[in-house]
Amino acid sequence: MADKLIAMRIEEEIKQKAFSLGFDIAGITSAADIDSKQIEKYKHWLNAGFNGQMAFLARNTEQRFSPVSILPGAKSVICVAINYKLAKPAAKGSLKIASYALYPDYHKFIKAKLSELADFLKNKDKNLKFKICADSSPIIEKVLAMRAGLGFIGKNRLLTNPQFGSFLLLGELVTNLSLKPDSPFKGLSCGSCRKCIEACPTGALSDEDFDARRCISYLTIEHKGRIPAELKIKMNSHLFGCEKCLLACPYNDKSPVCEKQKYGFAARKAELKPDDVLGWSKKDFEDFAASSAMKRTGLCRLKRNALICKKNRG
Template sequence: MNLTKAIKRKAIELGFDLVGITGAEPIEAGEIEYIKNWLAAGRAAGMSYMHRNFAKRTNPARILPGAKSVICVGLNYKPPPVKNPPDDNSTDYGRIANYALWEDYHPFMKKRLRALARFMNDLVGASNFTFKICVDSAPLAERALAQRAGLGFIGTNHMLINPRLGLQIFLGEIITNIELDHDSPMTNHCPDCNKCIRACPTGALGSAGTFDANKCISYLTIEHKQDIASDLAAKIGNRLFGCDECVLACPYDLNAPPCANTQLRFFPEYMRIQPGRVLAWQQTQFDRLFADSSVKRLGLERLKRNSKICLANSGTGQGARKISSSSQGTSKPE
């Protein structure tokens, strides 16, 4: 078996759902231009890190000198069916975006990509092999590279979509100096039905397919550090952390299978978090509940900010009331 085939087989054995390989050359000129204009227009909002390392973000060889190939992997995170799930518009429970109902995918994927790198090292020999593992936080245009590696196409909602597995897919990469066979980019199969645009509660996805993080609920509830302007807060509804509307509205999500990786831990209890209870939580309760979760990085204070918004939107008005920080809460979501 040749090296490329062996690496791909190992990636699937390690639990990834998708694997494809592309060259390490810069992403397309049109995409570079797009990111440049997007940043210049202020559409990255307060994500100052998006303005740094532009050369690396658009060119994998700036992350790993001498890079020849990028191995792109995808991991399906569509949740399994859950018994009696809370209503999407529940006023009792806050919503956590699907990707965060699982254990934090960053260490999960990095560990398996390290195993893949060790496998490659054994095949090619340490003296010839250099590599860099990336999952989300590295300055790298992951969706553009995944598209080029044949994992999927980029839809109007800006998500990487695989026709078989849908769009609830985490992305990760190994950039390496090893020459491997490259896959063909996937052509675009987005029918421009615009269901994603219509589903977006705030207009963050514009009619021309533009994306403005300033208005995006995912940005506001996860990344934004300050208070949230009241006109946008009113549109956040019951979303405690992240937003999935432009993903769930997409026809490609309808028949996509749920995650098949039994090692990725799912936390259905995150679907039953009561914003009113969160306001009374102590730090230790937050730390315990979210120890292995992406929510941990948000911190308790911002989760409380989001909870107040959910409460105000539910009409209970509790969010506006002063709740003593010394009042006792519960360590379990209810």
């Protein structure tokens, strides 16, 4: 009975701790394998070649749907999300950079905060085993978050929460703790809305599928080498990433702005012109991108993107 009472209390304590660390949403799901229908969808997506050059997505396919393969003996997954909606868009005329890249690298930020959550849990259970994930692990994060009750997956293929919208970054703490799971998200979804599909400049999104090879985020961040001429023009002024399908979403109209300065998660301003980037030395790039997720893309690809943006401006 006492055990049961402790078990009932700890889930709430975990969520309160997660909020105190700066996360906006937290939920718990079991570490059971994800519904095989999702695996089928994923395989269909890969077979269509929609992953483009992202060969890493075709590795460890089954593992992505099985938290236990990430941590043998796992029982639960604590899913968290942090809101990164900016107060204001960048000044007109400057190159477009996805908002998340203006913050300190979220991979490091979320991992550090989840380590603090793990320390908190270790104080309660010395036998705690855990694995922290934030984008970098082979695990299907949006589907897990949906199962932990954080929101629904929208037609823009992003986890969307009715209160916080979809400017959310996700992280997970997979653990051997046996926790009471939250109910999977149910209720609100996109309905008949198609605003993101209509706003996508390249036709990457459709009701049925998502062709990452056409997505400006993929083209500017992941794709190596030449970009097909037809898509170059559609890249417009996008230097790094794209969020047109987020900006079009009504759930992001009324969602709150990120106010995480006290946690060290604050966005900076970046008002760049194509020639600024084209003139960068390796050191200039490192100074600019040192703490941001942009660092991974490297100077060569950024210069390629800046040249395309310059040509698009005529």
